[in-house]
Amino acid sequence: MVRTTIRDVARQAGVSITTVSKALNDYSDVNPETRKRIKELAEKMNYVPNAAGRTMGGKADKVIGLLINDLKPTDPSGAVYGILSGVCHACQDNGIEFILLTSDILRQQQETLKVLCLKKQLTGLICSGFRISDRYMDQLADIDIPCAFIDMRTPDSRVLDITIDNQRAAFDAVSYLLRCGRKNIAMVNGSTVADVSLLRESGYRAAMAAAGLEVSPLRVVNANFDDIVAYNLVWRLLQDDPGIDALFCASDLMAIGACRAIEDLGKRVGSDIFVVGFDDIPIAKYLYGGLTTVRQDFYRMGYVAGQAIYDRIEGTSKAHTDDVMYELVVRGSARAG
Amino acid sequence: MVRTTIRDVARQAGVSITTVSKALNDYSDVNPETRKRIKELAEKMNYVPNAAGRTMGGKADKVIGLLINDLKPTDPSGAVYGILSGVCHACQDNGIEFILLTSDILRQQQETLKVLCLKKQLTGLICSGFRISDRYMDQLADIDIPCAFIDMRTPDSRVLDITIDNQRAAFDAVSYLLRCGRKNIAMVNGSTVADVSLLRESGYRAAMAAAGLEVSPLRVVNANFDDIVAYNLVWRLLQDDPGIDALFCASDLMAIGACRAIEDLGKRVGSDIFVVGFDDIPIAKYLYGGLTTVRQDFYRMGYVAGQAIYDRIEGTSKAHTDDVMYELVVRGSARAG
DNA sequence: TTGAAAGCGCTAACAC
DNA sequence: GTGTTAGCGCTTTCAA
Numbered sequence: 001m002v003r004t005t006i007r008d009v010a011r012q013a014g015v016s017i018t019t020v021s022k023a024l025n026d027y028s029d030v031n032p033e034t035r036k037r038i039k040e041l042a043e044k045m046n047y048v049p050n051a052a053g054r055t056m057g058g059k060a061d062k063v064i065g066l067l068i069n070d071l072k073p074t075d076p077s078g079a080v081y082g083i084l085s086g087v088c089h090a091c092q093d094n095g096i097e098f099i100l101l102t103s104d105i106l107r108q109q110q111e112t113l114k115v116l117c118l119k120k121q122l123t124g125l126i127c128s129g130f131r132i133s134d135r136y137m138d139q140l141a142d143i144d145i146p147c148a149f150i151d152m153r154t155p156d157s158r159v160l161d162i163t164i165d166n167q168r169a170a171f172d173a174v175s176y177l178l179r180c181g182r183k184n185i186a187m188v189n190g191s192t193v194a195d196v197s198l199l200r201e202s203g204y205r206a207a208m209a210a211a212g213l214e215v216s217p218l219r220v221v222n223a224n225f226d227d228i229v230a231y232n233l234v235w236r237l238l239q240d241d242p243g244i245d246a247l248f249c250a251s252d253l254m255a256i257g258a259c260r261a262i263e264d265l266g267k268r269v270g271s272d273i274f275v276v277g278f279d280d281i282p283i284a285k286y287l288y289g290g291l292t293t294v295r296q297d298f299y300r301m302g303y304v305a306g307q308a309i310y311d312r313i314e315g316t317s318k319a320h321t322d323d324v325m326y327e328l329v330v331r332g333s334a335r336a337g
Numbered sequence: 338m339v340r341t342t343i344r345d346v347a348r349q350a351g352v353s354i355t356t357v358s359k360a361l362n363d364y365s366d367v368n369p370e371t372r373k374r375i376k377e378l379a380e381k382m383n384y385v386p387n388a389a390g391r392t393m394g395g396k397a398d399k400v401i402g403l404l405i406n407d408l409k410p411t412d413p414s415g416a417v418y419g420i421l422s423g424v425c426h427a428c429q430d431n432g433i434e435f436i437l438l439t440s441d442i443l444r445q446q447q448e449t450l451k452v453l454c455l456k457k458q459l460t461g462l463i464c465s466g467f468r469i470s471d472r473y474m475d476q477l478a479d480i481d482i483p484c485a486f487i488d489m490r491t492p493d494s495r496v497l498d499i500t501i502d503n504q505r506a507a508f509d510a511v512s513y514l515l516r517c518g519r520k521n522i523a524m525v526n527g528s529t530v531a532d533v534s535l536l537r538e539s540g541y542r543a544a545m546a547a548a549g550l551e552v553s554p555l556r557v558v559n560a561n562f563d564d565i566v567a568y569n570l571v572w573r574l575l576q577d578d579p580g581i582d583a584l585f586c587a588s589d590l591m592a593i594g595a596c597r598a599i600e601d602l603g604k605r606v607g608s609d610i611f612v613v614g615f616d617d618i619p620i621a622k623y624l625y626g627g628l629t630t631v632r633q634d635f636y637r638m639g640y641v642a643g644q645a646i647y648d649r650i651e652g653t654s655k656a657h658t659d660d661v662m663y664e665l666v667v668r669g670s671a672r673a674g
Numbered sequence: 675t676t677g678a679a680a681g682c683g684c685t686a687a688c689a690c
Numbered sequence: 691g692t693g694t695t696a697g698c699g700c701t702t703t704c705a706a
Contacts, residue, residue: 003455005699016677021701031675048455052397053699055389056682071422073636076619078411081418085408088439100437102425118340118385256623282413283620286593299410342683353693358685368691390683393698 004047013041024049055121062123063097064309066302067116069129069136071102076227076253077279079298083128083150086302094310096123108135114142124309126150126302131193146312148305148322152195157320160312162305164326166196169294170203172328173276174248176292178211180336182246182274186219186237188230188258190250197222200250200278219244223254230257238265238273245273246334252277252284252293259288259333274334289332296326341384350378361386392458399460400434401646403639404453406466406473408439413564413590414616416635420465420487423639431647433460445472451479461646463487463639468530483649485642485659489532494657497649499642501663503533506631507540508547509665510613511585513629515548517673519583519611523556523574525567525595527587534559537587537615556581560591567594575602575610582610583671589614589621589630596625596670611671626669633663 006024010017015034022030023038051061066087068080075081084100091098099120113136117125128150130137140147140156148160177185187204190197201220208215221237223230230249238244238261247262249255255277259269269275269288277284280295301324311317330336343361347354352371359367360375388398403424405417412418421437428435436457450473454462465487467474477484477493485497514522524541527534538557545552558574560567567586575581575598584599586592592614596606606612606625614621617632638661648654667673 003699007699017700018677018679018702019675022676025701029675034675046452046455048452050699051456051458052389052392053682054701055387056393056684056698057700057702058682059701060389071425073419073422073426074415074619075418075422076415078413078415078418081412081415082410084421085410085412088408088437089410092439098437100425100435102429115383115385118383119388121388253619256620260623281620282411282590283593283618283624286597286624287620340683344683354684355686355694356692359692362685366691371691387683390698391685393683393700394685395698396685 003050004045005050006047006053009038009042009045009047012045013038060121061097062313063099063121064091064124064126064306064313065099065101065117065120065122067101067103067125067127069103069108069127069131069134070105071129077225077251077281079279080129082298083302083305086299086304087126087306088302090303090306090310094307096310096313098306103136105134112142113139117143117145124313126305126309127152131191132195132198133193146309148309150301150305160305160308160319161321162301162308162324163196163321164296164301164324166199167203167206169278169296169326169328170200170248171207172203173278173294174204174207175210176328176330176336177246177248177274177276177334178207178213180246180274180334183211183213184219184243185213185246185248186221186241186244188234188247188249188254189220189222190225190254191222194225197250204248216241223257225251225254227253227257227260230254231261234258235261235265238262238267247273247275249275249277252279252281252291255291255293255333256287259291270332270334276334280329284329285331287333292331292334293329294326295329297324300324340387341382342387343384343390346375346379346382346384349382350375397458398434399650400436400458401428401461401463401643401650402436402438402454402457402459404438404440404462404464406440406445406464406468406471407442408466414562414588414618416616417466419635420639420642423636423641424463424643425639427640427643427647431644433647433650435643440473442471449479450476454480454482461485461650463642463646464489468528469532469535470530483646485646487638487642497642497645497656498658499638499645499661500533500658501633501638501661503536504540504543506615506633506663506665507537507585508544509540510615510631511541511544512547513665513667513673514583514585514611514613514671515544515550517583517611517671520548520550521556521580522583522585523558523578523581525571525584525586525591526557526559527562527591528559531562534587541585553578560594562588562591564590564594564597567591568598571595571598572602575599575604584610584612586612586614589616589618589628592628592630592670593624596628607669607671613671617666621666622668624670629668629671630666631663632666634661637661 023035124146277293284291360372461483614630621628
């Protein structure tokens with residue numbers, strides 16, 4: 001396939017390449033008729049500007065990169081997908097390039113965040129899937145393009161944090177369980193290197209404390225956001241500690257594993273033991289009479305992140321934190337009275 | 338941020354830019370010591386080759402594009418995500434660039450497939466999410482880079498089709514229902530413009546015919562792969578046609594909607610009415626005593642597609658169709674004896 | 675309103 | 691083993 005170049009169009013049109021460039025880029029100093037003629041010709045010749053050429057000529061396209069750490073083969077909660085499509089659509093709506101990047105622990109060692117940005121010529125960066133322990137978290141000061149993190153607090157005030165108020169959401173969820181009359185509430189958390197887990201646990205503890213209740217260290221377990229692990233931990237927990245009458249889970253997936261354990265132990269979800277999840281994944285409403293859960297909108301998060309970074313690139317917007325809405329959705333697995 | 342260029346490195350090293358280029362690209366005609374010195378210096382100077390410059394110089398990076406049509410805010414089945422991560426990992430493993438592209442009906446009109454490929458300088462293309470009616474389906478002959486379609490038969494023999502054998506999978510699933518003693522099997526299909534739907538329906542009909550059973554036109558409904566639509570259609574269908582004793586659904590999501598309808602009508606899934614789904618989404622095992630379903634591995638499909646296109650780019654591989662494995666997973670919603 | 679010429683960062687012939 | 695030079699496709703002064 002021989003690419004049509006601006007030179008071909010110029011030759012065919014009988015003008016200079018400068019004129020073609022100007023015509024195609026809508027510069028004012030071109031005769032309207034010439035412009036029209038050139039545009040039509042270019043179209044007919046299937047001319048597509050060479051992006052590399054444009055970049056070299058000093059007119060590089062702006063591009064927002066979405067960097068996803070630790071991209072897994074599946075995404076049961078749909079979080080990664082939602083964020084991805086949100087960013088993608090925001091970029092589309094604003095007419096800016098979008099590219100997807102991935103990293104993992106190994107590549108974080110081999111290549112600095114700065115080099116990654118340089119290599120991809122990024123104008124803006126959005127990061128998701130990072131843990132507190134990740135190397136890139138210490139390299140934020142090195143990059144000088146607008147940057148946003150999803151679900152992760154960053155120390156750098158230039159970096160935008162996109163998230164729901166996880167602490168308050170957890171507080172609300174646990175408070176609801178307390179209002180349902182439950183007092184022996186255990187928590188099935190995710191992981192100690194996930195910032196959202198820290199925040200949700202903090203909200204859980206705050207709600208318990210506000211009700212004057214102690215939290216036994218044994219009543220908080222980390223299931224690494226996995227349903228099978230959650231099943232096993234809860235299965236044991238409920239036997240060791242039969243007093244438990246409610247579970248607050250840091251994800252719907254873990255809640256599902258927990259519910260399965262509850263039923264396998266001959267207890268009933270929603271009566272013997274109340275369960276609240278987190279996320280509101282698409283099938284949450286079908287499970288166990290409907291899973292009561294904290295809904296968050298990942299698509300929206302992605303979209304907000306994309307829009308915010310675009311705004312920063314264009315020089316507006318300044319906030320350091322952008323809180324997205326959440327909502328406690330009450331269904332059968334935990335319902336008052 | 339001022340970018341370090343090859344010129345800077347050359348100046349600093351006291352050699353020509355040619356030598357730097359050769360050293361960094363591991364050409365043999367460079368003194369090993371010079372090479373080492375240059376490499377270290379480049380590293381220290383945080384030098385990152387400008388991709389546009391490389392392209393202009395005639396050394397363009399190869400890149401595989403994954404074009405997803407109609408990217409939705411959510412992906413309940415996880416199909417798109419699985420494909421995406423599969424392609425992504427295949428590209429990573431082969432050291433080739435990966436980029437994500439999207440299209441929709443409107444953009445298919447505004448920009449030809451060829452122009453899209455040209456614009457992104459693609460070396461290879463993988464398409465997913467297309468329907469029989471899509472414009473790009475008629476433009477496959479125009480592109481001259483290796484191309485693969487996922488879950489869509491293409492007329493062009495140069496295009497690789499990546500899919501499971503949907504017809505046979507459906508045949509197997511329905512045959513299983515027949516072996517369970519069910520004879521009045523209705524089908525909840527997806528859509529008439531989805532190629533997989535056509536194939537699955539054909540397999541369903543073939544299995545029924547092989548058992549000497551007629552299929553009433555009323556016993557095949559299209560729910561557009563949506564759980565709510567499936568719910569409504571099944572709710573009505575079961576009342577109009579109380580003889581139905583089994584449902585074959587073209588997706589788990591629709592099966593879930595169907596099951597809900599069944600239960601809302603006071604019947605029992607897995608006894609009164611057997612239900613078989615399609616996909617085996619992560620939570621299928623938790624629903625209705627476990628959803629019996631046809632498992633397909635989207636991650637694998639994506640990976641196979643990525644690998645195959647890479648192979649074609651490198652000049653190996655020739656097949657037109659690449660069948661991925663599927664498997665009937667029997668659980669509570671439809672189980673023999 | 676148009677065009678000639680320089681230059682972006684890099685690679686690749688070819689000469690030394 | 692190393693350097694000189696040309697050129698990739700484009701944009702952008704600046705002169706006409």
